[in-house]
Amino acid sequence: MNNAEIQELQAAAIQEVGAAPDAASLESARVKYLGRNGRVQDVLLALRQAPVEQKRELGRLANEFKTSVQAAVDARKDALQASASVASFDVTLPGRWHGLGTRHPVTQIIDRAVEIFGQLGFTVADGPDIETTFHNFDALNTPANHPSRDPKDTFYLDDTHLLRTHTSPVQIRVMQSRKPPVRIIAPGRCYRRDTTDATHSANFHQVEGLYVDRKVSLADLKGDLTYFARQMMGPDVKIRFRPHFFPFTEPSVEYDFSCHVCHGAGCRVCKHSGWIEISGAGMVDPHVFKAVGYDSSEVTGYAFGMGVERIAMILLGVPDIRMLYDNDVRFLGQF
Ligand code: PHE
Numbered sequence: 001m002n003n004a005e006i007q008e009l010q011a012a013a014i015q016e017v018g019a020a021p022d023a024a025s026l027e028s029a030r031v032k033y034l035g036r037n038g039r040v041q042d043v044l045l046a047l048r049q050a051p052v053e054q055k056r057e058l059g060r061l062a063n064e065f066k067t068s069v070q071a072a073v074d075a076r077k078d079a080l081q082a083s084a085s086v087a088s089f090d091v092t093l094p095g096r097w098h099g100l101g102t103r104h105p106v107t108q109i110i111d112r113a114v115e116i117f118g119q120l121g122f123t124v125a126d127g128p129d130i131e132t133t134f135h136n137f138d139a140l141n142t143p144a145n146h147p148s149r150d151p152k153d154t155f156y157l158d159d160t161h162l163l164r165t166h167t168s169p170v171q172i173r174v175m176q177s178r179k180p181p182v183r184i185i186a187p188g189r190c191y192r193r194d195t196t197d198a199t200h201s202a203n204f205h206q207v208e209g210l211y212v213d214r215k216v217s218l219a220d221l222k223g224d225l226t227y228f229a230r231q232m233m234g235p236d237v238k239i240r241f242r243p244h245f246f247p248f249t250e251p252s253v254e255y256d257f258s259c260h261v262c263h264g265a266g267c268r269v270c271k272h273s274g275w276i277e278i279s280g281a282g283m284v285d286p287h288v289f290k291a292v293g294y295d296s297s298e299v300t301g302y303a304f305g306m307g308v309e310r311i312a313m314i315l316l317g318v319p320d321i322r323m324l325y326d327n328d329v330r331f332l333g334q335f
Contacts (some may be wrong), residue, residue, distance in 0.1 A: 003061060005066040005326055009039055010065045017072040023080055024241040030073045040066060047215035053324035081095040105312045105335045106205055106324060111233075112185045113207045113308075116231040117185045120224055122209065125184040126230050127170040129191070133160050140248040159317070163191035167208035168248060171284075174210065175292035180299045187308070205308035212284065212301030213292070221281055221302035224256060233260040233315065240275060249282025249303055260315075269314060276314055279306040 001009070015032040020026035033039050033134055043065055047058045083191070127135070136142075137149055148154065148165060155163040170186035186208040194200040211220065222239060231236045237260050241253040254278050259270035266272040281304030286296040309321050316335055318324060323331055 001042055003057065006043055006046070006058075006061045009033075009043070010068060013039070013065075013069045017069065017076050020076055020080075023077070026056070026073065026076050030069075033069050034066065034073070040044065040069075048335045050187075068237065099329075099333070100220045102326075102333050102335060104332060105316055106308055107316070110205065110207065110311045112232060113187065113228070113306075114185065116124050116228050118226075119210065119231075120183075120227060122183050122185045122211075123173045125170055125186045126188055127164075127173045127186065128159055129164060129189055131164040131169045133162060133247065135147065135172045136162060136164050136166075137286065139274045140168055140170040141285050141287040141291070142247040146247065151193075153193050155193060165186075165192050166190050167206040168303070170208055171248075171288070172292055175212070175289075175294060180294060180301075182301075183211045183213075185209045196322065198322070201309065201321050201325065202303075203325075204321075206305050207308060209281075209306075210284070210301060212299050213302075214299055216283075216300045216302055216317065218283060218302065221243070221283075221304065225281070225304065227276075229237065229257045233257055236263065238264075238279060241281075244282075245281060246280055246282055248285050248288050250278075250285045252280060252282035254280050255304070269317075278310065281305070298323060 013029075017026065017029045017033070020029050031038055040062075043062045047055065047062050050058050052083065133149075137146070154165050157163070165189060167186045167188050170184075170188070174182055174184050174186075182313070186207075187205065189203060190206050191203055194202050196202060209224075211224070218241075222241065226237075226239045229239050238258040240256045242256070244252045244254040246252040254277060256275040258264045258278055259267060259274055261267050261269045262274065264274035266274050270276050281302065284301040289296040289299070289301075293300050309324060312318060312324065313321060
């Protein structure tokens with residue numbers, strides 16, 4: 001074989017390999033050209049028999065023959081495999097489900113509270129998680145010796161900064177920066193040095209409410225909380241006030257919703273009392289108005305707090321607050 005014949009053979013081989021219709025004919029084309037008894041042997045024979053001065057050039061051609069035909073075989077093999085997998089794609093197979101995320105139950109309750117109070121004209125306010133002792137305690141009429149200020153119960157960062165123990169300091173921030181009337185709710189995280197158990201967590205959420213205007217009364221508070229309770233829990237839920245004490249409200253109450261499961265008859269959810277404790281509320285204390293520069297002879301106001309986890313647990317039937325924070329998507333995805 002001379003040089004030109006080798007190159008012709010190479011072109012024919014590449015052409016034939018490239019046109020192989022399936023894996024079997026590709027393999028026989030490969031054997032025909034590159035196999036132990038294939039045409040490549042003719043090329044190698046020519047190389048062996050060539051005079052010395054031609055060996056260099058023939059060697060180069062023989063090498064090129066082998067590598068280029070092998071490359072054509074590999075390329076054809078890939079192409080055949082690719083089209084085979086398209087052809088065998090079963091369009092009747094069920095699709096793969098990539099799970100959709102869900103909103104966290106705590107977020108769902110907060111979103112719903114924002115929506116319901118929005119219907120009553122409340123807008124959303126917020127404040128920092130790291131608060132000053134002034135906003136968290138002093139301005140809320142909580143004296144220096146009040147037990148809630150004890151470092152056993154409160155996470156202090158230094159003498160004048162802490163992780164807020166409730167969302168009530170947002171009341172102070174809002175009143176400091178706006179003139180009355182104000183009508184806000186403030187959802188957010190709170191922190192207390194509680195030992196964690198089924199109903200306590202060192203980190204939890206509240207929704208604060210504040211309504212200040214001329215002639216706001218306890219009846220307004222009761223009416224608005226009743227509206228909220230019925231929207232959130234069910235249409236015939238009732239509300240009850242029990243006398244209580246908070247430094248920043250006077251009078252102060254704790255309020256309960258009638259049990260949305262047994263409607264007051266007594267069941268496991270309400271621990272057979274017919275009522276479910278939600279949180280505290282009251283009429284804004286004149287000392288608080290004084291601290292923010294409001295004139296308590298001009299305006300009155302009510303304020304309330306509510307525990308978000310508590311509502312989430314009752315409404316969604318979650319028995320242990322820790323389940324809300326384990327971040328187990330099998331649990332969280334149910335809501
Ligand atoms: N801040 C109180 C608490 O955390 C709740 C509350 C808010 C009470 C507003 C009265 C008025 O328990």
